[in-house]
Amino acid sequence: MSRRLDNFTVVIFGAGSDLASRKLFPSIYQLFRWGHLPESWRLIGVGRAGYSHEGFRRFVFDRVMELSPDSVDDRPHFELFCERLFYVNAELDQPEGYVALYDEIISTHVGDGACNNLLFYLSTPPSLAPAIVGNLVRVGLGGRGATCPGWRKIVVEKPFGHDLQSARALNVMLEDAFDEHQIYRIDHYLGKEPVQNIMVFRFSNGMFEPLWNRQYIAQVQITIAEEFGIRGRGAYYEEAGLLRDIVQNHGLQLLAAVAMEPPVELCADAIRDEKAKVLRSIRLFEQETVHPSVVLGQYDGYREEKGVGPDSTVETFASLKFMVDNWRWSGVPFFMKAGKALGRTVTEIVITFRCPPQNFYGEFGAAACTPNQVILGIQPEETVAIRFGTKRPGEEMVTDPVFMKFDYRDLFAEKGLTPYHRLLLDAIEGNQMNFIRRDSVERSWKIVDSLRAALAGIVPDPYPVHSWGPESAGRIYEPSPGQ
Numbered sequence: 001m002s003r004r005l006d007n008f009t010v011v012i013f014g015a016g017s018d019l020a021s022r023k024l025f026p027s028i029y030q031l032f033r034w035g036h037l038p039e040s041w042r043l044i045g046v047g048r049a050g051y052s053h054e055g056f057r058r059f060v061f062d063r064v065m066e067l068s069p070d071s072v073d074d075r076p077h078f079e080l081f082c083e084r085l086f087y088v089n090a091e092l093d094q095p096e097g098y099v100a101l102y103d104e105i106i107s108t109h110v111g112d113g114a115c116n117n118l119l120f121y122l123s124t125p126p127s128l129a130p131a132i133v134g135n136l137v138r139v140g141l142g143g144r145g146a147t148c149p150g151w152r153k154i155v156v157e158k159p160f161g162h163d164l165q166s167a168r169a170l171n172v173m174l175e176d177a178f179d180e181h182q183i184y185r186i187d188h189y190l191g192k193e194p195v196q197n198i199m200v201f202r203f204s205n206g207m208f209e210p211l212w213n214r215q216y217i218a219q220v221q222i223t224i225a226e227e228f229g230i231r232g233r234g235a236y237y238e239e240a241g242l243l244r245d246i247v248q249n250h251g252l253q254l255l256a257a258v259a260m261e262p263p264v265e266l267c268a269d270a271i272r273d274e275k276a277k278v279l280r281s282i283r284l285f286e287q288e289t290v291h292p293s294v295v296l297g298q299y300d301g302y303r304e305e306k307g308v309g310p311d312s313t314v315e316t317f318a319s320l321k322f323m324v325d326n327w328r329w330s331g332v333p334f335f336m337k338a339g340k341a342l343g344r345t346v347t348e349i350v351i352t353f354r355c356p357p358q359n360f361y362g363e364f365g366a367a368a369c370t371p372n373q374v375i376l377g378i379q380p381e382e383t384v385a386i387r388f389g390t391k392r393p394g395e396e397m398v399t400d401p402v403f404m405k406f407d408y409r410d411l412f413a414e415k416g417l418t419p420y421h422r423l424l425l426d427a428i429e430g431n432q433m434n435f436i437r438r439d440s441v442e443r444s445w446k447i448v449d450s451l452r453a454a455l456a457g458i459v460p461d462p463y464p465v466h467s468w469g470p471e472s473a474g475r476i477y478e479p480s481p482g483q
């Protein structure tokens with residue numbers, strides 16, 4: 001790793017959260033263990049658990065050992081990591097604790113500058129963000145008008161708002177205190193190796209991009225399926241539902257990566273410009289026309305989950321058709337299927353090409369062709385496969401579909417970084433390429449809001465656990481050419 005990072009302090013609000021214990025502490029520990037962090041860094045947890053520094057270190061040690069024991073491959077090193085942890089007790093929505101935070105930041109002085117470089121990480125429900133940001137500003141720790149030197153950045157976890165209105169309010173509030181270049185809106189999907197590879201695959205190869213448009217591509221299918229249900233997050237799911245939890249962020253970001261134009265240069269804003277344009281081109285949904293484009297589902301047993309109402313009409317499945325109204329994609333449907341408690345866990349993008357104008361090799365002269373496909377496996381397989389037709393051995397002149405497949409795990413011994421490793425490093429370094437800009441987050445909400453409004457009053461269709469969603473979902477997919 002060649003990155004040279006500034007000395008810094010990361011301040012985690014919501015240090016007792018599940019996310020902090022499952023992802024943030026293990027990732028920061030591993031970055032430290034692998035030598036990616038600079039000489040001077042520390043982590044300050046903020047919460048209302050009343051820990052001493054020592055108590056917090058014990059808490060982190062125990063939680064990580066309980067939840068992610070595999071991330072700790074060297075206990076003495078993990079203890080060294082724990083020595084870098086500090087704790088400030090604060091009710092996050094009250095101003096008092098922030099004076100103590102300020103004192104902690106300047107008292108445990110590291111490296112140059114009284115305050116040093118500060119990365120604030122909001123691992124909290126979005127409703128707490130305004131109070132946290134307001135309190136930071138009050139004690140002089142905001143991004144603008146800070147009372148001491150060093151950079152300031154703020155990482156905001158999803159969900160980023162609840163709809164367009166709340167996302168806008170959150171953005172306005174953040175931008176009162178921080179500039180856009182200091183705000184890092186996380187979608188951890190953008191830290192996944194195969195997601196980053198979508199752009200590389202498209203723009204580093206000469207042979208695919210000329211075909212990557214409405215003239216050659218018949219349809220795109222994005223699947224984000226999970227075998228498990230809501231995993232105890234009933235209260236959250238009742239508020240969010242699948243459209244807000246998966247489609248608004250992960251789903252639309254995958255779509256944007258597949259559909260974007262090449263950026264004018266490889267920098268955060270050029271890339272984010274192109275993604276924003278795709279999102280702006282996605283047709284909004286309307287009540288009169290929504291029916292053929294959307295099916296919602298709810299898995300059997302969802303209503304018995306803890307925290308879920310007995311009459312809940314929250315969706316845990318969606319099958320959708322998006323249209324991208326621009327020159328490249330006009331008329332090409334982008335299907336998206338996402339859901340909980342489905343047949344298996346798989347995220348993949350299938351790009352299906354049009355058939356050749358004539359097919360001489362269909363079985364018994366039938367018109368069927370084998371459409372070419374590019375299949376981008378995001379998880380659990382990290383693959384790129386290409387499907388094409390080949391002559392079946394024997395007397396007949398018919399084709400069978402076959403695949404050529406590249407698998408990251410077969411070819412590269414080095415394991416990529418996990419999303420949280422990568423995104424934490426990016427944020428410390430100041431690279432916003434894999435974070436969502438304000439215009440995109442708001443446009444994504446506008447799309448999902450239009451969908452929700454168009455669907456008002458529609459009750460999701462039930463589906464059996466470990467199926468592929470309600471039967472009605474079948475009506476959304478248009479058959480691939482040749483099927």
Ligand code: BG6
Nearest residue numbers: 158188189226245246250347379
């Ligand atoms: C989260 C969603 O953002 O992403 C979860 O809230 C979902 O519902 C998860 O399960 C999927 O992420 P990954 O990386 O585990 O596939």
